[in-house]
Amino acid sequence: MKQFILAVLSFVAFSIPVHAQYTVAGKIEFERKVNFYAQLKEMEEAGPNPFMEQMKSKIPKFSTSYFDMIFDTTQSIYKPGREAEVNNVMKMFGGGPATANVVYTNFKTQKAISNKKVFDQSFHVMDTMRVLEWRIKDEIRTIANFKCHKAVGIICDSVYVVAFYTEDILASGGPEMFGGLPGMILELAVPRLHTTWTATKFELISPVATDFVISDKGKKVTSKELQESLESSLKNFGKMAQRNLWWSAL
C-alpha cells in the first residue's frame, strides 16, 4: 500500500509542473473484477434459484484478479499479476476465463501476439492489432490521477465495450487486446461479461527488453482461426458457447 501511495505521489509530483509532461513508459496494475452475483443471476431460470443463493452467501460478490501492463511507446505487454488476497471465486472453476492471458502488442509493426488458454487448450494467437470503431462520449473520469475520456466500442458484432482512456499516456494500449484510442485505456468494462478492468496502481519504470518476452507455446492460430475453432468445438454448448467466444475474443 505504502508503495502505491509513494508511486502515486511521485507521479503527481512529476506530472504537475507547468510544462506538462507525458508519460511515455511505465507499469500499470489492472484490477479485474468479475461480478459473480450478476453472472449467477443470468443462470436463474425462474425466481430465486436456491443453489445460487447458497453460493452467493458463501462467496464474495466480485472475483478479483490482477494484471500487469508494462509499456513504452513502441510496445506493451499485458500479463497476469499478483495473486488476489481474497479468495478468488473463479479458482474453483479452474481459474476462470482469460485469467492466464498474455498479450504482447507492438505499436510499430502493428502486431498483436497473445497466449490464451481456453479451457485446457493453449493458443498462441498471432495477428495484426485489432481495429475497433471507438465512439467518443462526453463523460470524463479521473482514474489513478489521470484524466480519462470515455469511448464505446463493439466487439463480436454486438458486445459493447466501455473504455476510459487518458491522453496523458502516449501509448495507445489497454487491457487484453484493447487499444487504438488516442492514449492508454485505464478502465474497461464489458457489461455483457459483468467484468471491469481498472488501473489501480501506476509505477514509473523504464522497461527492459526482457519485460516484453512472450512465450510461443500453444497452438498457433490467428484471431479468426481461434474463433472458428472454438465455434465448432462449442457448437452444442448453447449460451455458454457464446460467452466463451466473447471471453476468448477480448
Added chain:
Amino acid sequence: MRTILLSFILIAGFFQAGWAQQYIVKGYVHDTLNYQSLPSASVVLIRTNDSVIQSYTRSHSDGSFELKVPKQGRYILHVTFPHFADFQDVIDVHDFVTSYGTVQMESSEHILKEFVLKKNIAAIKIKGDTTEYMADSFKVKDNATVEDLLKRLPGITVDKNGSITAQGETVQKVLVDGEEFFSDDPKVVTQGLQAAVVEKVQVFDKKSDQAEFTGIDDGQKTKTINLSLKEDKKKGVFGKVEAGGGTDGYFQNQGMINAFKAKRQLSAFGIMSNTDKVGLGWQDNNSFSSGAGVTEINDEGQVSITSVGSGDEIAGWDGKYNGEGLPKVWTGGLHFADKWNEDKQHIVGNYRYGMQNVEVNGLTTTQNPLTNDSVSVTREKRNQFSTGDRHGLDGMYEWKIDSFTTLKVTAAAGQKQQDISTMYNSTTMLQDSILSNTNDKKSTSTSTSTFVNADVLLRKKFRTKGRSFSLDVKENYKETNSDGRLISATDLYRADTIAFVNNVNQKKTSTTNTLAFSARATYTEPLSKKTFLELNYGLTVNNSLAQNFSYDTNLATGKMDLLNTFYSSDYKYNIFTNTGGIAARFVYEKYNFSFGSDVSDARYNQVNQLHGDSARNYDYLNFFPRATFVYQVGRSNSFRFNYQGSTRQPTITEVTPLNQNTDPLNIVVGNPDLKQQFTHAFSVRYNNFKMLSGRFLFASGSFNVINDAISTSTSNTDGLRQTRYINVTGNYNGFAFFGYGYKLKKIDMQMGAHLNAGINHINSIINGKQNTTNNNSYTLTPTVQYYKDKKYSIEFNPSVTYNDNQSSVSQNSSYWMSNNELSGTVQLPGKMEFNTSFNWFLRQQTELFSTNNNVMLWNAYLSKKFLKKSNLELRASVLDILNQNIGYSRTAQAGIITEDAYNSIRRYGMLSLIWNFSNTPGGVPPQPGGMMMMRR
C-alpha cells in the same frame, strides 16, 4: 525521453499510413498565453455523424500535426493538452489538404461551485455526505420511469439528452441497490427501470474504491446516485402442476408452489401417485426447499455442495421409487425460509407428511454349501404388504455474528408409524432332489418410531489466513417400539418323512432407544503460508436400551402373556468415546498433501437386565491414520492418492449371543472374544479431459486389505444354518474403473467406453472347513451419443458383465449378464417431441437359476408444448409396452449365491398435463440461461 517521443511520432505516422490516405488535415498547436508550441498534444478527428474516432495523432515538437482521413466530410477536431482546456472545433474536409492553421489552447481554471441545500423537508434526509430522497413522497404517473422520478427531485436536473446533474455536478454513476448497473450509460438505468420499484434515491460523492478500502481520502470523488429498491417489489410466485391419469388405475399427480417476497419464501408441494414417481426429485426438491443444503468453499477454491435428503426414505435422488414391489404414495410438505438484517440472520423451516403402501411379491433362491461338498437350495416366496405414515419437522437458524463468526443451529424431529405383514413360504432341497425342510411363516408388526436431533455449530475464522476454530455439539434421540406376532411352522425331513417339527406362535415386542450427546472441537493453525496444522478433540456419550421380548400363550389364561426368557433379551448399554487427532496439510500451487491420525478410545458397558448377569465391559482403542496427496494442473488434469486406515469394532450383535427364532432356519450366535478388524484403504484417481476436443479419460482404483476381518463361520446341518462371527486373516477387495471418450468432430458424435472390475477375496469357515471365495466381476460398457441441438439425440449403451465366483469348498458359479440401452429423442414441428427407449436385460441361465429372467423394457412418449414460453406440456406415454418388467438381482458372497426376483410396475399408458408457471413482477425477471458459469 526525446528520442522515445520522436519515435512515437514516427509510429503514429506509420499507423495512420495503414488507413486510406487521400485527405490530409494539417495544423499547429499553440499555447495562447505564452505563444509556445505544444508538443505531443493529442489531436483527434471524430466523425460528426456517429462520434466515431476516425484518426488521431500527436503534435510534433514544433507543435505541428498532420492527420489523414479516408473520406470527405465533416469532422470534429479535438485537441487536448494537460492542464489546458480541451479544444474542439468542426471542420469540413473536401480538399486533399485542409490547413486548419493554429489551434489556440487556453489554460484551464476550474471553478467549483458550491451547492447548498436550503430546504430540508421530511421527504429528503441528509445523512453525512448523502442526500436521501424517499421516492414515494414524489408523485409520478403510473408506469413512470426512474428518469421521470429524478426530474421531480429537488436539486436534480435531467436534460433532454437524459444527462443527470445533481447538486450542480454531472452524475457519473447510477447504482441499483449499491451495484453498478452495467451499461454504457446511466441513462439506460434511469430510463429502463420503473419508478414504482424505487424506495429511496441517494445522492452522494463516491470515494474511489482505493480510498474506501484504505480509509485514506485521495480526493477522487464521483457524483453518484444510488437507487435503493423496495424489498416487496422483489416478489413473485412460481411452481409446477402435473396431473396424469393412466390405464389399469395408474395415476401420477404433483403440485408445487413457491411464493417469495424479498428474501422470504413459502413453498408447498403434494404428490399422489402409484407409479414410480414417489418424491420430488432433486431439482424440484431444490426449488422447494430453497437449497437448504450446505455449500462450502475451501481455501483452495473447491466447492462442495451437500444437499439435504428429500425426507422421503423410499425415494431416490431423482424422486423415483427405489425399493421392491408396487408403491402407492400420498405425500406433501411445507417450507419456509427468511433472511433479514443484511442476510446475517437466516431461518429455514420444513414440515413433511407422507403416507405409503407397498405391495411386494418375490421369490428368493439361495444356494448354500453343505458339509459333504454338495449344496442345498432354498426357494422362498414372500408376499408382503406394508402401510405407514410419517411426519417430519426440521429447522435451521444461522446467525452471522460478524464477518468471522457464524452460529448455526439445526434441529429435526419426526414420527413414523408402520404396519407390515409378510407371508413366507420356503422349501429347501438337498442336491436339488432330496427334500430337506419346509417353512411357512407369517410375521406381522406394528411399529412406531420417534426421533429428535439437534446440532449447534459455532465457527470462527481469524484474521490470519488458515486459522479457524469450530465447535460442534450434537444431540440424537431415537426411540422405536414395536408390537408383533410370529407364527411359524417348520418341518425337517429325513428320507422324505418328517423327522422334526418346530412350531412357533409368539407375541413379539421390542423397544430400542438411544440418547447420545457429542461434542467436537477443531482448530486449524497456519504454520506458514503453505503449511497448516489441524487439531481435533471430541467426546461422545451414548446411552441405549435394547429390549426384545417374546411371549408364549399362557395355557392357564389363554392369553399370550407368558414371557419366554430364552427368546427374550433386555440390554442396557453405555458407550463413552474419546477421540483426538492431529493432521498436517501442505498446500502448494500444483499439489498438496496431508497426513495425520485420529485415535479413539471407546469404553462399552453392557448390563443384561433380564438375566441379571454382571455387567460386561469392553474397551477398544481404535486408530484412524490417513494420508492424501493431490496433484492438479489446471482443472482438466488431476491425480489423487488417498490412504485411510480404520479400526472397526465388533457390533453388539456380533459380540452378544442373542437367541432368536424369527428365522428358525437361520441362527446367529454371538462371539464375545471377537477382536477389532483393521482396514487399510488405498485409492487412486486420475482425471484428464480436454474440453475443446471433447476427449476425456478417467481412471480410478481402490484396494482394501483387512486385518483380522470379522467374518463368519457357518454350519449347515439338516437344513439348519448356524452363523458365528470370527476373525480371519487375508481378506482383501479391490475395484478399478477406467473410462475413455472422445468426440468425432465432423459428425458430432461422442463415443467412449467404461471398464469396471471388482475383486473380492473372502476367507470364512463353512462347516468347519476353511473356505476361500473369489467373487470377481468385469463390466464393459461402450457408449455412443449423437446429438443435434434442437433436432434429435440418440444414445446407445450396450453393457456386458461377467461374474466369476470361485469357492474352495462349494460349487463355482460364473455367469454373464448384459444390459443394452438404446434411446432417442426427436424434436418434431409444432413444439412436439417424441422419445423412445429400449432396455434389454439379459441374465444368463445357469443350472441353479434356470428361470428365464430376460426382460425387454420398452418405453415411449409423445409430448407437445403449448403457450408462448412453452411452459404447458401435454404428454402421452406408455411404459413397458411389452409388459415384461420384473425386479431382479443376483449376488454371490462367501460361497452363498442368491437370486431375487420380485414384482415391479408393468405396462401402463398415461396422459399427463404439466404446467410450469411463474409470475414475478417488478423484482426478479425470469431469465433463461444454462449452467455456463458452472462449466467454465
